[in-house]
Amino acid sequence: MADTPDKTFPAVQGGGSLIVAWQVKGKRILVVGGGEVAAGRILNCLNADALVTVVCPPSGLNPEVAHRIAQSQVTHLARKFEPSDLDGADMVLVAVDDPAASSEIWQLCRARRIPANIADVPPECDFYFGSVHCDGPLQIMVSTNGKGPRLASTIRKFIAAALPRDAGRAIETVGALRVKLRAIAPRPEDGPRRMAWMTKVSDKYSWDEMCGFDEEDMANLLRYYPSGKVPELDVLRAMRNGDENQLDVFDGSFGFSVGA
Amino acid sequence: MADTPDKTFPAVQGGGSLIVAWQVKGKRILVVGGGEVAAGRILNCLNADALVTVVCPPSGLNPEVAHRIAQSQVTHLARKFEPSDLDGADMVLVAVDDPAASSEIWQLCRARRIPANIADVPPECDFYFGSVHCDGPLQIMVSTNGKGPRLASTIRKFIAAALPRDAGRAIETVGALRVKLRAIAPRPEDGPRRMAWMTKVSDKYSWDEMCGFDEEDMANLLRYYPSGKVPELDVLRAMRNGDENQLDVFDGSFGFSVGA
Structure with missing residues (x-):
């Protein structure tokens, strides 16, 4: 969409995302998978006061996810995903090394209009995650829109260092x-x-x-x-x-x- | 949700939002209202390559929104909102000074599972907006989780000034x-x-x-x-x-x- 230069109004830049602070307090988020990526997602969700359910066989649990389960910070379904797991879910995050299974979950979420993110499969994502700095009520999210996830983390650290400590x-x-x-x-x-x-x-x-x-x-x-x-x-x-x-x-x- | 201190894993902070980069490229976003708040929302949506429809009587259009319409950057329905406007909408943003009408739209969106934001009515929002710095593919969003919208903008400017120009x-x-x-x-x-x-x-x-x-x-x-x-x-x-x-x-x- 081309924008005509105008002195009065900001020009449209395009190419970005709509960055929003999703309200998940008390909402049910289903996390499919229990590896390292899932661990990061789970922490994001808990920091936003969501009710998190993790579905993953015990053998697939990373130590951090196992810790969250042991601390009762999340509910654990100790098995593989089943379609009925989507009942009542307000959001679904998938982080498993199984493209076929992931795609199937994505399609199910589409049909039910449940917002979903399939890790590492951009076309199967309603939203992406970025690198987030948290300091009490202050949250700063850095997104490179997929161009450099590592750089997003570097920029986040740069910002955290530049901000006054309090x-x-x-x-x-x-x-x-x-x-x-x-x-x-x-x-x-x-x-x-x-x-x-x-x-x-x-x-x-x-x-x-x-x-x-x-x-x-x-x-x-x-x-x-x-x-x-x-x-x-x-x-x-x-x-x-x-x-x-x-x-x-x-x-x-x-x-x-x-x-x- | 209390977290037991642990040396190994990050503690849950709570009280935040799930900040995400929503993918709206080619998605239909309905904006109800054409005032100053709507103008800001519309720019956010256009910067994320969304297909924006604005529903608002001609008398309610702010100059920036009128400019976007004149430039064909958005589709304009020159009348008040009607429930059928939600057909095919992937997201709804409401910014009108009519709490009763807003609440009604929120309920309709809930029923259809369309993510929605009713400006200035936090309980009627699936997500909030923050203050966003854009520089090409880099997007940095500052949220104070409703504690200080003005401060979010100040912090955004501070960050923009601290970042290397390129x-x-x-x-x-x-x-x-x-x-x-x-x-x-x-x-x-x-x-x-x-x-x-x-x-x-x-x-x-x-x-x-x-x-x-x-x-x-x-x-x-x-x-x-x-x-x-x-x-x-x-x-x-x-x-x-x-x-x-x-x-x-x-x-x-x-x-x-x-x-x-």
């Missing part, structure tokens, strides 16, 4: 701040105002600065919400020491004070 | 090298040897070094494949100048020479 915590902080804000300004009609203020907060501080915010900082910050203002970092820092004079930055038109 | 090109290079390698060692039974050598290549050079590889460098590099070796970067660089003496690093046991 990046995940900064996000927890922002998430917590949003929840606290909603508690003090709960009405739906406050939505736009809440959102505008959160945007101001995100724009005011670098996210490594936000890594350093503690509960006290957040409580102090929220005192500014009624004014619609966001303090400079040094002002916020000074408030840590109980330097109430800093509150002079309020313009006085708001008498409202937040749970101080 | 990162996408490095990946094209590795992809091209893999294709060329497959041409000179095409047999399925060469697979493990090919993969082992590509791994050596990925481990030998930093990926910003690979950004600089041109066609000649790749041809020179491939001459090492029969030996199973990968030359030091300075050796490869020296070969650019036709310094054939560098080829002394071959141990002589391979007479095979690659398309020089």
Whole structure:
């Protein structure tokens, strides 16, 4: 699909994938196979709070998969795949060294409209996996769209090294701040105002600065919400020491004070 | 799901999503709505080579969506959503300011097992979007799992700035090298040897070094494949100048020479 150059709107690049954060919490994912590839898939699924069932004869279990089974982190069907295993499955991941059997499972999933990934068989995949960096609520996924899986892992490590160490915590902080804000300004009609203020907060501080915010900082910050203002970092820092004079930055038109 | 600490296997973190690169090339994606959010979704879909249909009355079209329609980048149904619009849809993205209508579409998609995303209604989403950096075949997606959408965008920009400018090109290079390698060692039974050598290549050079590889460098590099070796970067660089003496690093046991 060709795109006409346009100064106003982004040009279509093409050739990529639609990268999405699939919600599998409490969903049933069937993993067919118990080798090294399956072990990686299983960890991805468990990190996303899925209910995982592994179907694989005991002889095919890699030590990590055996560990997950022993820890009851996954359900184990100690035999080969049977079509009825698909009953109730929300997603299917196949990682076995048997192209014919894999293809058969793919066809069954197609017929039932169950999203599936057959490892190492790109045409038999509704989706691919990439290399994912996890840090608390922060997830960063690197995909090379099949051009260099190894390089994807290298880039993921590069990014992990470049990120401030507490990046995940900064996000927890922002998430917590949003929840606290909603508690003090709960009405739906406050939505736009809440959102505008959160945007101001995100724009005011670098996210490594936000890594350093503690509960006290957040409580102090929220005192500014009624004014619609966001303090400079040094002002916020000074408030840590109980330097109430800093509150002079309020313009006085708001008498409202937040749970101080 | 609690995880017992184990020195050998990664602990389950939980709380994340299953981040995947959905394959939508040639797939039909129905976008309900034509506002700003829809515009962003549509671009994501077009960048992934999907066939996009937008259903929205003409009065609801944002300028970018109108531009995509005028450029025939998407199909336009100039009216409100009708259930029959779901016929043949592989995925549905809803971005309209009408919670009741949205919920109804979500229920219809559930019944038909069509993956769907209702913007701003997390419980009515099979998947979320994140902030995506695209550079050719390289795609990096940042998700904060709903804790800080704005921060996700900040982190994406941070990563984009930290990456070498030609990162996408490095990946094209590795992809091209893999294709060329497959041409000179095409047999399925060469697979493990090919993969082992590509791994050596990925481990030998930093990926910003690979950004600089041109066609000649790749041809020179491939001459090492029969030996199973990968030359030091300075050796490869020296070969650019036709310094054939560098080829002394071959141990002589391979007479095979690659398309020089």
